[in-house]
Amino acid sequence: MIELENVAYSYGGGELFSDLDLSLQPGSFHFLTGPSGAGKTTLLKLCYGELVATAGDVRLFGDDVRGMDRDKVALARRRIGVVHQDCRFLDHLPVAENIALPLTVSGRSSEGSDIDDLMAWVGLTRQADQLPPELSGGERQRAALARAVIMSPEVIIADEPTGNIDWEMSQRLLALLVELNRMGKAVLIATHDLTLIRAAKAQVQARVLRLKDRRLVAAGADL
Amino acid sequence: MAALLAGDKMAxxxxxxxxxxxRLTVFTAAAMAFLAVFALALSLxxxxxxxxxxxELARTSTLRISAPEGQQEAQTRAALSVLETTPGISAARALSEEETRALLEPWFGPDLPVETLPIPQLIEIVEAGEGYDATGLRARLxxxxxxxxxxxxxxxxxxxxDAAGRLRALGVFALLLIAGSTGAMITLAAQAALAANEQVIRVLRLVGAQDSYIARAFVRRFTLRALTGALAGTAAGMLGIFLLPEADAAGGFLTGLGFRGAGWLLPLLIPPLAALVAFAxxxxxxxxxxxxxS
Incomplete structure (x- = not known):
């Protein structure tokens, strides 16, 4: 579904990483770790077409990103659910409308969709009419996850999804991601949270990758 | 365009x-529409x-007879006789003393003793059909x-x-300038709105919105604002024209500035045109x- 082959990314005259290979297939579960500034967020952006690699090939659902126009990238993004570190909501719209946004922009009506079930699934039924700034950190992360999965995407990419929430909430979020993975979705999570990785590995066959010294390598057995 | 008018509530x-x-878009559209009504009225x-x-001038000519004293009347009769037998002339008549006095009154006042002055006799000629052969008539005369x-x-x-034609062209040019200025102002306002909503655009893109969808949300908003402003400006302009004094013979050009009959429908084209300019x-x-x- 998403494949990176010999990918390099440079900016400001420096190379962030190179010779990087990654393949996200249906039902796969990957964690991406590494020190701050190693390029985890950049790598995720390459995976959903927000950035274009300076070398190597990135294929989204079989198409080379370099050959895709903006509309085609937009169509590919509808097949990828992204949970951003800062959540990125439209602050003037209620939570329910933010969650339904992927449906709206793709011309599909939110009526008749499973939005109510989805809101209940992430535990935000009571917050449906609130504005995003009124939500707590954990509620925002869950709302972001709900928005990421409302189109029933084939891939879910999350950037530090537990960065702003407590342990209990992060476990709840992980449970949602594991459930989606069991439904056949490919999951890629960038995180510093080792307890989250360990908890996930106890539930699913997760592969842990580490970005270090400009290379992507399998993490040690301790993870 | 149909999708634009129907709208997409969520977009x-x-x-x-x-x-x-x-506010800038509505005000600009209103002001420009108001000016456009006057430019249109000027042009019309x-x-x-x-x-x-x-x-009027193409259908009439004047024959001026300056004859020595005592011959004026005979020459006038002879001229009328020539004119009556000239093909392409439907009527010819000598102006009376009163008519001559009325023509001179604006320059010399009402008490001009026309009968004591060596004023030429004027004959008004009204052409028929294709008109007469001026060269041939001059030779006969x-x-x-x-x-x-x-x-x-x-x-x-x-x-x-030629002067009236140039004025009309100026009116059309003014309309084009107004349309161009409206477009430029609305472009600036739209760019400011786009810049202010950079974060919104980023979020929309990340959830899979295509450029046409994002553009449509802005375009519809600005088009409707321009339409609203232009409707108000056009209504105000038409009211202003309506309240101008009626045209009369003494009023000249300025009191003739207005619309006649079906011409009142023409300003109604301004709001949709303003919306079209805003859309583009x-x-x-x-x-x-x-x-x-991107």
Missing amino acids: DRAVPPTGFTA ATGRLADRWAE QAEVPGAVLDDHTRWREPLV ATRSAALRVLRAA
Whole structure:
């Protein structure tokens, strides 16, 4: 579904990483770790077409990103659910409308969709009419996850999804991601949270990758 | 365009309302529409004036007879006789003393003793069909009425019609300038709105919105604002024109500035045209900004 082959990314005259290979297939579960500034967020952006690699090939659902126009990238993004570190909501719209946004922009009506079930699934039924700034950190992360999965995407990419929430909430979020993975979705999570990785590995066959010294390598057995 | 008019409630809501660009667009459209109504009225009035001058002056000529004392009457009769037998002339008549006095009154006042002055006799000629052969008529008059000078108005008709035509062209040019200025102002307002909503655009893109969807949200908003402003401006302009004094013979050009009959329908084209200009300007600005932001 998403494949990176010999990918390099440079900016400001420096190379962030190179010779990087990654393949996200249906039902796969990957964690991406590494020190701050190693390029985890950049790598995720390459995976959903927000950035274009300076070398190597990135294929989204079989198409080379370099050959895709903006509309085609937009169509590919509808097949990828992204949970951003800062959540990125439209602050003037209620939570329910933010969650339904992927449906709206793709011309599909939110009526008749499973939005109510989805809101209940992430535990935000009571917050449906609130504005995003009124939500707590954990509620925002869950709302972001709900928005990421409302189109029933084939891939879910999350950037530090537990960065702003407590342990209990992060476990709840992980449970949602594991459930989606069991439904056949490919999951890629960038995180510093080792307890989250360990908890996930106890539930699913997760592969842990580490970005270090400009290379992507399998993490040690301790993870 | 149909989709634009029908609208997409959610797409409209995706972009937050922005106060100053909304007010700027409505005000600009209203002001420009108001000016456009007057430019249109000017253009139509000058058009009517040019047509009227051309028509009236083209259908009439004047024969001026300056004969020595005692011969004026005989030469006038001879001239009328020549004119009556000239093909292409439907009527010819000598102006009375009262009519001559009335023509001179604006320059010399009402008490001018016309009968004591050596004023030439004027004969008004009204053409028929394709008109007469001026060269042939001049030759006949030279032979039979030596004191007659034929003036077919060409000499002063052309500059008048030309001036009116230029005024009409100026009116059309003013309309084009107004349309261009409206487009430029709305482009600036749209660019400001796009810049203010950079974060919104980023979020929309990340959830899979195509550029056309994002542009549509802005374009619809600005088009409707321009339409609203232009409706108000046009209504105010039409009211202003309606309240102008009625045209009369003494009023001249200025009191003739207005619309006649079906001409009152023409200003109603201004609001949809303003909306069209806003649509084109915003769409172009939005797609340009979105292209640059990718």
